[in-house]
Amino acid sequence: MRVADFDFCLPQGLIAKRPLKKRDSSRLLVLHRDGQIEHKKFFNLPEYINPGDMLLLNNTKVFPARLKGLKKTGGSLDILLIKENEENVWEIISKGKYTGVLEISEELKAEIYVGRVAKFICSGSLRDIIWKYGNMPLPPYIKRSPDEKDKKSYQTVYAKEEGSIAAPTAGLHFTEELLKTLNSMGVLIREVTLSVGIGTFMPIRTTHVEEHVMKEESFKIERSLISEISEVKNSGKSIFSVGTTTTRAIEGYMSGNWSLGIEKEPDNGSIHGFTNLFIYPGYKFKAVDSLITNFHLPKSTPLMLVAAFCGWKKLKKSYEEAISSKYRFFSYGDAMLIL
Numbered sequence: 001m002r003v004a005d006f007d008f009c010l011p012q013g014l015i016a017k018r019p020l021k022k023r024d025s026s027r028l029l030v031l032h033r034d035g036q037i038e039h040k041k042f043f044n045l046p047e048y049i050n051p052g053d054m055l056l057l058n059n060t061k062v063f064p065a066r067l068k069g070l071k072k073t074g075g076s077l078d079i080l081l082i083k084e085n086e087e088n089v090w091e092i093i094s095k096g097k098y099t100g101v102l103e104i105s106e107e108l109k110a111e112i113y114v115g116r117v118a119k120f121i122c123s124g125s126l127r128d129i130i131w132k133y134g135n136m137p138l139p140p141y142i143k144r145s146p147d148e149k150d151k152k153s154y155q156t157v158y159a160k161e162e163g164s165i166a167a168p169t170a171g172l173h174f175t176e177e178l179l180k181t182l183n184s185m186g187v188l189i190r191e192v193t194l195s196v197g198i199g200t201f202m203p204i205r206t207t208h209v210e211e212h213v214m215k216e217e218s219f220k221i222e223r224s225l226i227s228e229i230s231e232v233k234n235s236g237k238s239i240f241s242v243g244t245t246t247t248r249a250i251e252g253y254m255s256g257n258w259s260l261g262i263e264k265e266p267d268n269g270s271i272h273g274f275t276n277l278f279i280y281p282g283y284k285f286k287a288v289d290s291l292i293t294n295f296h297l298p299k300s301t302p303l304m305l306v307a308a309f310c311g312w313k314k315l316k317k318s319y320e321e322a323i324s325s326k327y328r329f330f331s332y333g334d335a336m337l338i339l
Contacts, residue, residue: 069103
């Protein structure tokens with residue numbers, strides 16, 4: 001398959017720059033497997049989920065991984081923290097090459113080395129200082145600088161496990177009230193953790209889809225969840241996965257496409273591992289029956305995962321209808337439910 005085949009034209013005006021004031025008031029395009037499309041609001045979601053179904057969430061928490069500092073030469077440099085290699089030492093990405101000291105604040109400096117590695121020098125907890133001076137890592141297609149409001153809005157209401165550099169955006173539509181409604185209906189609400197890293201949003205630079213290699217991301221899954229999923233499916237109920245990151249975590253484990261982390265041995269209650277599972281058309285889903293997702297970038301890995309779930313022809317038609325109906329796209333945009 002050619003990467004170029006997974007393209008579509010999107011008017012720039014449909015890219016959402018800010019979230020709606022009420023999370024669950026976003027629009028919801030419902031795509032049925034027969035190709036039928038309905039236009040709803042996200043708060044209509046309970047109409048499509050039955051008692052005994054499972055709603056699977058990614059409870060990862062985004063940290064303000066974007067830092068700005070002054071170089072010794074006087075210019076400024078933005079860096080994005082990617083992965084902590086050891087205490088206070090991080091892999092980073094930045095625009096432009098720089099080697100030397102970066103002064104972020106009186107409390108925090110970074111020594112930038114060749115190979116995009118930063119060693120931080122600080123007094124006190126580096127994480128606390130990052131939360132004080134860092135900004136949320138909004139995607140580059142949101143053409144504005146992040147602000148303090150993003151520290152709350154670019155975060156799900158159920159975020160717990162800090163470690164992501166991008167939000168599991170399908171989950172941004174949920175409110176605590178909506179989750180309580182689903183719980184009171186008898187929906188099983190369960191969580192996994194996938195720390196969203198560069199693998200999720202790294203552009204595909206190959207000509208053919210099959211040639212792309214995902215960078216691995218860490219996950220944690222409770223052992224009890226695996227047997228629960230089997231019980232739900234065996235009873236004729238459905239697994240609703242919220243987002244492509246949740247889907248990659250559970251499908252990565254269920255398909256055997258994962259490895260055990262060297263530094264993290266599994267405890268009795270949970271499985272810690274890494275997955276670089278790349279889901280594209282032709283993949284056979286092992287756990288997920290229905291998918292809640294946002295509208296994704298052209299030629300991106302999340303778009304291909306959704307295309308694998310419902311078929312590219314149906315998905316492209318849905319996107320065309322969403323564009324003509326002026327849905328809001330990408331991270332702060334509207335949502336889809338694929339049944």
